[in-house]
Amino acid sequence: MQRPLSDLAWIPTFALLVAFAVPWPLWGVDRVVAGLPVWIWWHVGWLGLCAVLFSRFARSGAWERGMGLRPEADDDRRDGAVAGGGDRP
Amino acid sequence: MTLGLSLGVIVGYLLLALAVGLVAYRVSETTAEDYYLASRSFGTVVLLFTTFATLLSAFTFFGGPNLAFAAGPEWLIVMGTLDGVLFAVLWYVIGYKQWLIGNRNGYVTLGEMLGDRFGSVGLRALVAGVSLLWLFPYVMLQQMGAGEALVGLTDGAVPYWGGAALITLFMILYVVLAGMRGVAWTDTIQGLFMLSVVWLAAAWVVSAVGGVGAATGAMLDARPDFGSFGGGTYSVGFIVSTAITIAFGVTMFPQINQRFFVAKSGETLKRSFALWPVLVLLLFLPAFMLGAWAAGMPVDVPEGANVLPVVLNEYTPAWFAALVIAGAMAAMMSSSDSMLLSGSSYFTRDLYRPVINADASDRREAWIARVGVAAFALLAFAASLFRPGTLIEVGSTAFSGFALLALPVLCALYWDRTTRTGMIAGVLVPQVAYLAVVLSAVVGSVPTLPRTVLGGWDVALGLMVLSGVLTVAVSLLTAPTAESDASRFAVAGD
Numbered sequence: 119m120q121r122p123l124s125d126l127a128w129i130p131t132f133a134l135l136v137a138f139a140v141p142w143p144l145w146g147v148d149r150v151v152a153g154l155p156v157w158i159w160w161h162v163g164w165l166g167l168c169a170v171l172f173s174r175f176a177r178s179g180a181w182e183r184g185m186g187l188r189p190e191a192d193d194d195r196r197d198g199a200v201a202g203g204g205d206r207p
Numbered sequence: 208m209t210l211g212l213s214l215g216v217i218v219g220y221l222l223l224a225l226a227v228g229l230v231a232y233r234v235s236e237t238t239a240e241d242y243y244l245a246s247r248s249f250g251t252v253v254l255l256f257t258t259f260a261t262l263l264s265a266f267t268f269f270g271g272p273n274l275a276f277a278a279g280p281e282w283l284i285v286m287g288t289l290d291g292v293l294f295a296v297l298w299y300v301i302g303y304k305q306w307l308i309g310n311r312n313g314y315v316t317l318g319e320m321l322g323d324r325f326g327s328v329g330l331r332a333l334v335a336g337v338s339l340l341w342l343f344p345y346v347m348l349q350q351m352g353a354g355e356a357l358v359g360l361t362d363g364a365v366p367y368w369g370g371a372a373l374i375t376l377f378m379i380l381y382v383v384l385a386g387m388r389g390v391a392w393t394d395t396i397q398g399l400f401m402l403s404v405v406w407l408a409a410a411w412v413v414s415a416v417g418g419v420g421a422a423t424g425a426m427l428d429a430r431p432d433f434g435s436f437g438g439g440t441y442s443v444g445f446i447v448s449t450a451i452t453i454a455f456g457v458t459m460f461p462q463i464n465q466r467f468f469v470a471k472s473g474e475t476l477k478r479s480f481a482l483w484p485v486l487v488l489l490l491f492l493p494a495f496m497l498g499a500w501a502a503g504m505p506v507d508v509p510e511g512a513n514v515l516p517v518v519l520n521e522y523t524p525a526w527f528a529a530l531v532i533a534g535a536m537a538a539m540m541s542s543s544d545s546m547l548l549s550g551s552s553y554f555t556r557d558l559y560r561p562v563i564n565a566d567a568s569d570r571r572e573a574w575i576a577r578v579g580v581a582a583f584a585l586l587a588f589a590a591s592l593f594r595p596g597t598l599i600e601v602g603s604t605a606f607s608g609f610a611l612l613a614l615p616v617l618c619a620l621y622w623d624r625t626t627r628t629g630m631i632a633g634v635l636v637p638q639v640a641y642l643a644v645v646l647s648a649v650v651g652s653v654p655t656l657p658r659t660v661l662g663g664w665d666v667a668l669g670l671m672v673l674s675g676v677l678t679v680a681v682s683l684l685t686a687p688t689a690e691s692d693a694s695r696f697a698v699a700g701d
Contacts, residue, residue: 132296139288140446141436148435150427153419154496157436161284162492165291165484172295173481181299181477185307186699 125180135171139164210364213529217357220533221377224540227396228381255479256398257545258466259486263401264345264542265352267490268535269513270598272498276514278440279433280499283491285441285449291487293454298480301458301613302467304620306476307698309468316549317464317612318557321619325627326690328561333631334612335557337638338461341608342550343587345460348601349543350375350591352513353536355598359516360532363509368592374540375588382544382551383577394545397538402490408519408531409493415522416504425503433499444663449603452667455613456606461549462542511594547584551576595649604645607667611637614675618682623693625678628685633678637670 141160149156175181179189267286275282305320314320317338322331350371357370416422427434437443457463470476494515501508501518508517515535519528555576560567567575595601615633618625644666647656659665687693 136288136293136296139292140284140450145437146435148431150420150423150434153423155280155423155434155436158280158283158496161287162488165287165488168292168295168484169481172484176477176481181303182473184299185304187307 122183125183128175128180128184131171135164135168139168209525210361212525213360213532214365216526216529217533217536218373220530220537221373221540224397224537225377225381225384228544229384254466254470254475255482255486256395258463258479259394259398259490263398263490263535263538264602265349265356265535265539265598266602268401268494268539269352269356269515270348270602271491271495272501272515273513273597274440274599275495275498276501276508279430279438280495281436281441281446282498283495284436285446286491286495287484287488289450289454290457290491291484293450294457295480295483297454297458297613298476298483301617301620303473303476303480304698305464305467306470306473308620308696311698312695314468315465316553316556317459317461317616318553321616321630322557322561324619324691324693324695325630326688326692327627327631330627330630330634331557332562333634335553337612337634338459338553338609339550339558339583340642341605342461342546343583343590343605344601344608345605346378346543346546346584346587347591348598348605349378349539350588351594351601352539352598354591355511355513356516356532356536358509359512359514360520360528362520363512367511367594371588371591374536374543375584377540378543378547379581379584381540382547382580394538394541397534397541401534401538402486404531404534405490405493408523408527409497411527412497412500412518412522416500422500422503426500427503429503433502440663442663444659444661444665448659448663448665448668452610452665452671453603453606454610455671456608456610459609459612459616460546461553462545465549465552513598543584547580550583551580554579603665607665607670608638608641608645610667610671611641611674614671615678618675618678620696622679622682623696624682624687625693626682626685626687627691628688629678629680629682632681633674636677637674640673641667641670 139161141157141164144157144160147155147157151159182189271282271286305317308314308320312320312323314323316335318331318334321334322328353374354367354369354371357365357373358367413419413422416425423434432438437446470479497518498514501514504518504521506514506517506521508514516528516532519531523531555572559575560572564571596604612634615625615630618633619630644656644658647653648658657666660669
């Protein structure tokens, strides 16, 4: 099935999200901000960003398209309903 | 008096957790699918927490704070990255795909799925055997963690073996009596309980030492190196290889991997996926920062004790400290139960029935499973008495062992050209090599092979690459066998 080009953007997005969950640019930085080392705040903020983008990925339909399924079919899919192939005419 | 109170709280809590499991067992059917998968009926909250609680182990509660205490708070970054982000991505790439395939073909275990796809009982048994092998140190880790926790909480009044024996007893009782539904219910309750209680503990301790700023200040006075990111234990190699091996390893853990088959709907998996990074952070932040802050506190951590119980004992009332430790132990118990339960399904479905006795009755199979669990837990208990490393070391070894399965499985899931021989080579060769590395450290008569090279890079990461290369190369060199059927892994009709 056809996958929109924008779906492919998720691949580098995920790679970036994983790579920079570690605050590499702050390597060796020892500033304390609001009671915690600043690189801990980077990490906290980054995981928040991940949650937002993950939920966008899941809701955009890219979640199903990534596996070759059609997003619409998921709404009323339960238990074994996927056995038909997840696709309907 | 305090000792009696602490032990009373702990044993009472463990008994309560057992009671919840028994109630869940009463409402469950007794088919194998229900015993292992609770009839694939988990909703978002239960799935999320049962997966979450399974990660809640001695590795998180005790090993993590211990490492943060000794080497600095960077452990939060390592665990947050691997668990909150990388594992979440794999949750989709491996987990959702497995859910789709499992739902179509009714698989219960990873070995079953692969064995069916490649038409190979040998591969099925190999995957199950490898999984059981690495499950052993991880169960042992829980027993070590419990032993060290009670030493810390009671200041040595309860010996190490006592705590380890206590959790072993409850593990066996629980798993023999309940099953996946029981485990899932207590996982949810315990996940919520631990999440609240860890924050409460952090708030209590932090207010006692004068606030977050003061805690961090004291930590930096005692250990100035804790403030800057990286350095010491935390080399680039350590961070990258630990994050990758553990995250991939987690997906191949029997109890986690089996969770990929239990979701009620794709919707459930989606919601869990998006909530995951936040949930993980909520637990790790207070737990690991407590460990790091303890470096600046006037506490004396006895040799072989965990830092968290010592800190709680110092700054919170005895009953509260005991409650946190009880909660952690109960969570560890239910993690162990998930592991043992999944392990027993790997054993009976993928090893015993296909290889040893295909005609065994269901009664006999259930009996074998329970005896197997008890024997496994007791052996792990015996091994835990030797304490072959720190909690993090033992845990990382197990994670790395599982991680070596991940790339061959990914090949099988996404590349139709993967062959049976490719899979067996990709699984077997790195496993043998890694086992040699691990055992060389335990067996005295052979030279110890290095676990890390070039400043903290884990050899397991290299072996992971090897597992992927071997699977692809050998698959290209061999033809698919007549019994293998790539269409078993197709998820879409068109």
